[in-house]
Amino acid sequence: MTAHKANEAGFGIYIHWPFCAAKCPYCDFNSHVRHQPVDQARFAAAFERELSHFAELTKGKRVESIFLGGGTPSLMEPATVERLLKAVADRWTLEDAVEITLEANPSSVEAERFRGYRAAGVNRVSLGVQSLQDRDLKLLGRLHDADTARAAVETARATFPRLSFDLIYARPGQALTAWEAELQEAISLAADHLSLYQLTIEHGTPFYALHQAGKLDMPEPDLAAEFFELTQEVTADAGLPAYEVSNHARPGAECRHNLVYWRYGDYVGVGPGAHGRVTAGATRLATSTERHPETWLENVERAGHGLIENAGLNEEEQGDEFLLMGLRLKEGIDLGRYETFSHRSVDPRRLKALLEHGMVEEIGENRVRATREGFFVLDAVVADLAA
Structure with missing residues (x-):
């Protein structure tokens, strides 16, 4: 990516x-x-x-x-x-x-x-x-x-x-x-x-x-x-x-x-317990810092940062995060962008089932969003789309 x-x-x-x-x-x-x-x-x-x-x-x-x-x-x-x-x-x-x-x-x-x-x-x-x-x-x-x-x-x-x-x-x-x-x-x-x-x-x-x-x-x-x-x-x-x-x-x-956040852009997170998503080269990094303020402070003074996590996300993880964040939005998600992150397509049969059960709805060419009913079970909706 x-x-x-x-x-x-x-x-x-x-x-x-x-x-x-x-x-x-x-x-x-x-x-x-x-x-x-x-x-x-x-x-x-x-x-x-x-x-x-x-x-x-x-x-x-x-x-x-x-x-x-x-x-x-x-x-x-x-x-x-x-x-x-x-x-x-x-x-x-x-x-x-x-x-x-x-x-x-x-x-x-x-x-x-x-x-x-x-x-x-x-x-x-x-x-x-x-x-x-x-x-x-x-x-x-x-x-x-x-x-x-x-x-x-x-x-x-x-x-x-x-x-x-x-x-x-x-x-x-x-x-x-x-x-x-x-x-x-x-x-x-x-x-x-x-x-x-x-x-x-x-x-x-x-x-x-x-x-x-x-x-x-x-x-x-x-x-x-x-x-x-x-x-x-x-x-x-x-x-x-x-x-x-x-x-x-x-x-x-x-x-x-x-x-x-919800559109799955990049953001730097600094300070005790902050999280971030940063694209460095071709790698999308998940970052998080030491939660305890004084320990974070000492770590930064010693090493220049307080990072305790700085790991590359694989394609499946990126796809799951993109769905979980984007389906919270009224504007929904572009399924083509999901494919860019995950390097896979949504299963048409699973998408059809979610549409028929009223969990998601189509809002334009290749765009879907969660319905009000889907919001209450969003984790399950994401699991279905990502399967």
Whole structure:
């Protein structure tokens, strides 16, 4: 597979800031609480070194998106963010319309700090609101209340050209009517993008232990499906249809960085626990870094990177990943591009069966996408197409 084919979907940089003020009980992301101030200058220097390592692998590529994720990147000083963005710009050519997103929690939003991020070059913010109900914010372990979230959204809208925020639904004890009202309020607050996720119980989290002990009641599968259907209908009616399973936007306001992932483009991942997909020559590499922040820091200072995985993907693995990512999108996948990655064709009989069972649908010449029914069993759909 050529680098050109791998990069048809663009090229992005993901920078993982792993620190949070508190660990949410549902979260299985690589996030860490530190009770002493983080040495931001030392970490920024390590990010610069790891970026240099990847710049050597990706010479000539143009950056379409930069995403500062976490953790809670809004715990960084604006000067740290500026330093990281300069590090990217010094190592690659940025597209004129580069999208630069920073994740923020409402509890860490200050208007002055936000103006500092904007001055540093951030042009899109993603707020972890999660709920507009105080009771559920406490259940979810959030440090902000609903009014703080609303104020943070207003501050973000006044500061950045683009805004998104996250909400979690199908929460314990939540009624469909309550979610619909909350979603309508969210739409009224949102500028052009919402990320709406069903609450899932992830292994190793406090919620998992509570659920196993029978102390956390989750909606039954049929009710969870109703939440999903309601979410799709309300957002579509409001002009923010789903362009991916959990992401909704006005046309043209989709998150370009996440589209790089879902379209199976190349992206560099730096920082503790970051993942990447990078095409070097004729090889597509899966990369991941040391998860523990201080260990990652020491590794980078010693070796120039914190990589713990840097392995070439075989054709079957690339094909499977392409299907799993692309079938999440409303635009679906180009089966010809699947053949480019996997060096094999989809079995016409299996495709016909999935079409007849309503798991996928054709949306143009040689393009298919998962249906709503197919979303619920996406792993099985991918397994069938890849068989």
